[in-house]
Amino acid sequence: MDTQTVNNQITKEELDRAVTITNRINSYYHSKVVGQPWLGFSLMAALVANGHVLLESVPGLAKTTAAKVMTEAVNGAFSRIQCTPDLLPSDIIGTQTYNMATNTFDTQLGPVHSNFVLLDEINRSSAKTQSAMLEAMQEKSVSIGGHTYKLPDVFIVIATQNPIEQEGTYVLAEAQLDRFLLKEKLQYPSPAEEIEILNRIENDVFAKSSSVASLDDIVYLQNLCKRVYVDPSIKQYIVNIVQATRIADQLLPSELKGYVEMGASTRAAIAFMEVAKAVALLNGRGYCIPDDVKALRYSVLRHRIMLNFSAMADGVKEETIIDAIIGAVKTP
Numbered sequence: 001m002d003t004q005t006v007n008n009q010i011t012k013e014e015l016d017r018a019v020t021i022t023n024r025i026n027s028y029y030h031s032k033v034v035g036q037p038w039l040g041f042s043l044m045a046a047l048v049a050n051g052h053v054l055l056e057s058v059p060g061l062a063k064t065t066a067a068k069v070m071t072e073a074v075n076g077a078f079s080r081i082q083c084t085p086d087l088l089p090s091d092i093i094g095t096q097t098y099n100m101a102t103n104t105f106d107t108q109l110g111p112v113h114s115n116f117v118l119l120d121e122i123n124r125s126s127a128k129t130q131s132a133m134l135e136a137m138q139e140k141s142v143s144i145g146g147h148t149y150k151l152p153d154v155f156i157v158i159a160t161q162n163p164i165e166q167e168g169t170y171v172l173a174e175a176q177l178d179r180f181l182l183k184e185k186l187q188y189p190s191p192a193e194e195i196e197i198l199n200r201i202e203n204d205v206f207a208k209s210s211s212v213a214s215l216d217d218i219v220y221l222q223n224l225c226k227r228v229y230v231d232p233s234i235k236q237y238i239v240n241i242v243q244a245t246r247i248a249d250q251l252l253p254s255e256l257k258g259y260v261e262m263g264a265s266t267r268a269a270i271a272f273m274e275v276a277k278a279v280a281l282l283n284g285r286g287y288c289i290p291d292d293v294k295a296l297r298y299s300v301l302r303h304r305i306m307l308n309f310s311a312m313a314d315g316v317k318e319e320t321i322i323d324a325i326i327g328a329v330k331t332p
Helices: 001-009 012-032 039-048 062-071 087-091 128-140 191-202 217-225 232-246 264-281 290-295 297-301 309-314 316-326
Strands: 051-055 078-080 094-099 104-109 116-120 142-145 147-150 156-161 182-185 260-264
Touching: 012 039, 012 062, 012 217, 039 051, 039 062, 039 156, 039 182, 039 217, 039 264, 062 078, 062 116, 062 156, 087 094, 087 128, 087 182, 094 142, 104 147, 128 142, 182 297, 217 264, 232 264, 232 290, 232 316, 264 290, 264 297, 290 297, 297 316
Parallel strands: 051 156, 051 182, 078 116, 116 156
Antiparallel strands: 094 104, 142 147
């Protein structure tokens, strides 16, 4: 560990403050949302790592609720954009309108200028609109009438898509999927969880409560996350995993060979490192361990590796391939 790294080490006091903040947000989240534990953890990791999340599930599994709850917890600004084929880029990023009284054009900022933006059914918007939104996600700014408008420091996009209904949709290209830090798949709740949901609805638990943290707290967590120490052996482990996705046929057991069409890009390695830092911080550590890399392996990789039609025909899931790849790479 070099001198600069030692000087940049996270102190116990800083970690204690981070744990206090994350515990408050987690407690608030679980007081509102029943089940979907990995969704809450993924949203927290994305919030700390300052990344965006793609959620895939059938309708009615608390995607919108989860996004709103995270917003309420930190007293942020929330926007919900319902994507449709006729949605225009200007409907999202904003536009200029003519003011007859002043004989000038006024800039009207769009709903993307919020801390949390829910893009509902992103695959129902046209490719042009998707590109405009994804540019805002990447650049953290938008251009309207030749002027650049910076988006908020805390800016998280939570996009949703329904994997069942594909009629009239525009499938996200692989390069666009890669822009999302994480992709989470939601499952149906258990019978006990569904009863708890009914009880909470009856008791009006979902009514808005006072926030438990602030946007400044989130900025603090994000800055602290950048200082989490990643040992060279952990970086090598991340690179080995990403490299393994590109030579999967050489590493996977015979029953899984031939299913991977395309491996992960370098952005996957970056995502692994950023997410591992966030997971370490959420676990109260200022340094990464291999388990931090593996914790959200599905969420990092499931939208970055492409399986072929044979995998679809044989019912082979991305998660099965990911586990086999992780198992084939030596853990430091």
